[in-house]
Amino acid sequence: xxxxxxxxxxxxxxxxxxxxxxxxxxxxxxxxxxxxxxxxxxxxxxxxxxxxxxxxxxxxxxxxxxxxxxxxxxxxxxxxxxxxxxxxxxxxxxxxxxxxxxxxxxxxxxxxxx
Amino acid sequence: xxxxxxxxxxxxxxxxxxxxxxxxxxxxxxxxxxxxxxxxxxxxxxxxxxxxxxxxxxxxxxxxxxxxxxxxxxxxxxxxxxxxxxxxxxxxxxxxxxxxxxxxxxxxxxxxxx
Numbered sequence: 001x002x003x004x005x006x007x008x009x010x011x012x013x014x015x016x017x018x019x020x021x022x023x024x025x026x027x028x029x030x031x032x033x034x035x036x037x038x039x040x041x042x043x044x045x046x047x048x049x050x051x052x053x054x055x056x057x058x059x060x061x062x063x064x065x066x067x068x069x070x071x072x073x074x075x076x077x078x079x080x081x082x083x084x085x086x087x088x089x090x091x092x093x094x095x096x097x098x099x100x101x102x103x104x105x106x107x108x109x110x111x112x113x114x
Numbered sequence: 115x116x117x118x119x120x121x122x123x124x125x126x127x128x129x130x131x132x133x134x135x136x137x138x139x140x141x142x143x144x145x146x147x148x149x150x151x152x153x154x155x156x157x158x159x160x161x162x163x164x165x166x167x168x169x170x171x172x173x174x175x176x177x178x179x180x181x182x183x184x185x186x187x188x189x190x191x192x193x194x195x196x197x198x199x200x201x202x203x204x205x206x207x208x209x210x211x212x213x214x215x216x217x218x219x220x221x222x223x224x225x226x227x228x
Binding site for chain 2 (some may be wrong): 037044045101102
């Protein structure tokens with residue numbers, strides 16, 4: 001079954017506003033990562049937060065992790081048109097087994113209106 | 115310099131054919147992966163490969179076979195292509211196994227099976 005699920009599926013905001021995306025997952029994790037995918041392109045890593053961390057910042061990005069609720073949020077402040085993309089959360093399970101890759105959600109499609 | 119590269123970028127072929135997708139990383143990473151992204155943008159791990167150890171996602175048909183001539187390359191060979199194989203295939207690499215590290219993705223290969 002799908003591990004990460006992003007919410008909302010799509011989000012449209014005005015340039016300059018803040019965008020918040022949420023991710024929920026089901027099993028215990030080692031870490032949670034956020035990736036961005038521009039239309040027709042590959043994925044770009046944004047930020048990694050480990051299971052023992054609660055918050056992490058990188059430029060205009062702020063990620064929180066609540067392992068008790070099995071959820072994470074990605075906040076993009078002062079959004080720009082160039083932030084228009086799909087955003088995916090991806091988890092690495094704490095327990096092994098299966099191909100040792102990340103489990104991705106379906107993504108949130110973010111549109112920044114100029 | 116391109117970190118993770120894939121060829122070809124686009125691949126259109128007939129059902130029943132055999133095709134290969136190549137992947138190369140110049141990051142000196144030990145682990146490489148193949149992911150499949152379907153038409154709904156859902157990304158799923160297919161294989162991970164580390165130090166000649168291949169870990170296969172059990173849901174991947176055996177028509178798919180990864181081949182690694184050396185640490186920097188992980189090619190994907192697909193036999194007897196089916197319509198449902200149409201998707202975008204992403205190669206990725208990371209410094210170490212176990213998903214503790216950031217994964218770096220290639221630009222993707224868009225496969226269309228007619």
